[in-house]
Amino acid sequence: MSSTFIIRFQKLSTVGLYTGRVMLVLAGIMVVPLITSLLFGELPIVLDFLVGISITSIVGFSLLLICGRGSRDISWTQSMIVVSLSWLLAMILSAIPYYLSGYWRSYLDAMFDVMSGFTTTGLVLGQDLDHMPYGINMWRHLLTWIGGQGIIVLALSFFTKGSPGAFKLYVGEGKDERLQPNVINTTRAIWYVSVVYLFVGTFILWITGIFVGLPVIKALFHGLWIFMAAWSTGGFAPQSQNVIYYHSRVYEIITMIFFIIGSFNFNLHWAVWTGNRKEIYRNLETVTFSITATVLSTIAIWELSKLNVYPDAISLLSRGYYSILSAHTTTGFMTIYARQFVLDWGPLALMAITVAMLFGGSASSTAGGFKAVRVGVAFKTVIYEIKRLLAPERAVIVEKIHMGRDIVLEDRYVRIALTIIFLYTISWFILTFITNACGYDLPSSMFESASAIGNVGLSCGVTNPDMPSILKVAYILGMWIGRLEFMAVFVFIGEFIRTLRR
Amino acid sequence: MLKKIQFNLPVNFLDTFKGMITEIIGVIILILIGSIIIFLISKI
Numbered sequence: 001m002s003s004t005f006i007i008r009f010q011k012l013s014t015v016g017l018y019t020g021r022v023m024l025v026l027a028g029i030m031v032v033p034l035i036t037s038l039l040f041g042e043l044p045i046v047l048d049f050l051v052g053i054s055i056t057s058i059v060g061f062s063l064l065l066i067c068g069r070g071s072r073d074i075s076w077t078q079s080m081i082v083v084s085l086s087w088l089l090a091m092i093l094s095a096i097p098y099y100l101s102g103y104w105r106s107y108l109d110a111m112f113d114v115m116s117g118f119t120t121t122g123l124v125l126g127q128d129l130d131h132m133p134y135g136i137n138m139w140r141h142l143l144t145w146i147g148g149q150g151i152i153v154l155a156l157s158f159f160t161k162g163s164p165g166a167f168k169l170y171v172g173e174g175k176d177e178r179l180q181p182n183v184i185n186t187t188r189a190i191w192y193v194s195v196v197y198l199f200v201g202t203f204i205l206w207i208t209g210i211f212v213g214l215p216v217i218k219a220l221f222h223g224l225w226i227f228m229a230a231w232s233t234g235g236f237a238p239q240s241q242n243v244i245y246y247h248s249r250v251y252e253i254i255t256m257i258f259f260i261i262g263s264f265n266f267n268l269h270w271a272v273w274t275g276n277r278k279e280i281y282r283n284l285e286t287v288t289f290s291i292t293a294t295v296l297s298t299i300a301i302w303e304l305s306k307l308n309v310y311p312d313a314i315s316l317l318s319r320g321y322y323s324i325l326s327a328h329t330t331t332g333f334m335t336i337y338a339r340q341f342v343l344d345w346g347p348l349a350l351m352a353i354t355v356a357m358l359f360g361g362s363a364s365s366t367a368g369g370f371k372a373v374r375v376g377v378a379f380k381t382v383i384y385e386i387k388r389l390l391a392p393e394r395a396v397i398v399e400k401i402h403m404g405r406d407i408v409l410e411d412r413y414v415r416i417a418l419t420i421i422f423l424y425t426i427s428w429f430i431l432t433f434i435t436n437a438c439g440y441d442l443p444s445s446m447f448e449s450a451s452a453i454g455n456v457g458l459s460c461g462v463t464n465p466d467m468p469s470i471l472k473v474a475y476i477l478g479m480w481i482g483r484l485e486f487m488a489v490f491v492f493i494g495e496f497i498r499t500l501r502r
Numbered sequence: 503m504l505k506k507i508q509f510n511l512p513v514n515f516l517d518t519f520k521g522m523i524t525e526i527i528g529v530i531i532l533i534l535i536g537s538i539i540i541f542l543i544s545k546i
Contacts (some may be wrong), residue, residue, distance in 0.1 A: 273520075
């Protein structure tokens with residue numbers, strides 16, 4: 001009996017040890033908005049962050065103190081639990097400054113926005129965005145930028161010295177590409193790409209912001225935040241009108257370029273940056289994304305033209321095309337007001353944008369949704385089956401996909417791709433059903449649920465502080481499950497139930 | 503000189519710059535193709 005207890009405690013200690021480390025990383029990140037608040041003299045917000053840092057540090061150090069003897073070697077099950085638990089704990093603790101600032105009506109609303117940020121969704125329950133302090137806005141956008149790369153990726157990059165279980169934690173967060181032979185260097189490569197783009201993107205948006213008419217300092221911070229939201233395909237913005245606020249086609253086009261690049265696989269960035277430039281038009285994901293984005297845009301634009309929603313090509317481009325690409329890359333930047341999707345867009349255009357949200361961006365990127373690689377594999381499987389049926393009985397048909405190199409399409413790839421697509425679809429149905437049961441019409445329910453489960457952030461008006469609490473909890477779970485791609489969450493829930501049964 | 507700066511990763515500033523320009527041009531081409539299709543649809 002006692003030996004069983006000791007083994008169980010040791011297993012829990014390992015989980016606690018790694019979770020504690022992630023919490024300390026989180027406390028460290030909170031220093032950035034704290035400094036921002038200090039710079040702008042927002043003293044009440046400084047106090048809010050001090051409370052947040054203190055509590056998060058206490059939780060982190062307590063876990064290290066209690067679980068310090070846990071094994072550094074971590075199993076697959078434990079790594080999945082660490083990832084799921086870290087994301088939940090991070091949500092609870094990161095919401096402290098939000099709630100204390102008074103811009104969120106309840107702690108649940110604050111946690112909703114944190115999960116929306118970490119999962120790069122972009123749905124917002126915060127109030128009075130237009131007058132939010134710089135410190136809080138910095139925290140909102142920093143959360144989404146870090147969430148895009150992954151909290152665990154950050155912890156692995158700078159705060160672990162090649163722990164034996166690093167790769168398992170990395171996979172648990174929904175990433176499985178190795179840019180470098182060593183997983184620690186892989187995570188550093190991810191941050192290298194992201195930080196280089198951060199400087200370039202912020203600079204371009206800063207200059208554009210000044211030309212648009214923003215004051216220099218405001219243009220700089222808006223450039224930084226909008227870039228963070230674009231790159232992480234998050235969709236947050238410092239103003240309630242989102243991208244509409246800037247009234248600039250140039251600003252819109254720049255954000256469009258960065259959110260599309262942000263939705264690319266980090267493996268693709270790395271291949272292109274290390275000399276394999278042809279990869280950008282050979283890669284299965286970029287090819288799939290280009291085809292699906294063009295087809296879905298064409299369908300939506302056809303409908304919008306037919307209904308004469310936008311009278312000229314420029315409006316179609318900046319309203320219709322922008323929205324479809326924003327949905328497909330799971331960004332959620334909006335150039336139209338929320339209710340216009342349901343009121344103005346016809347059913348075909350609404351269906352096209354919903355499908356775009358579900359398809360999503362690339363695997364191992366900041367984007368959500370099914371992921372282009374799985375959609376590509378599904379299409380390739382259809383082609384394979386047609387070829388097989390048309391070929392003579394004894395012919396051997398080989399279908400290949402290109403992901404950095406040519407890979408033979410094996411049954412296991414098809415199985416994994418279809419399983420995840422199936423799980424996403426089922427989750428979308430469930431979320432749609434819950435939304436519909438809460439009194440919202442079916443098109444709105446389908447749209448908003450796709451937005452939550454696909455980590456998109458476009459809203460047709462369902463998401464607001466007055467929505468039922470049960471729906472807020474359902475969307476939090478949907479965003480969490482969608483971001484971690486099911487497996488880590490299933491292992492976490494399974495282990496939790498098993499522990500309760502003992 | 504630029505090629506010697508490494509960040510402990512096998513990539514340098516010149517590669518970074520070329521890679522970034524390649525990605526930006528690739529995305530602009532994609533957006534342009536979409537824009538041409540939209541223009542054609544709006545004229546039908």
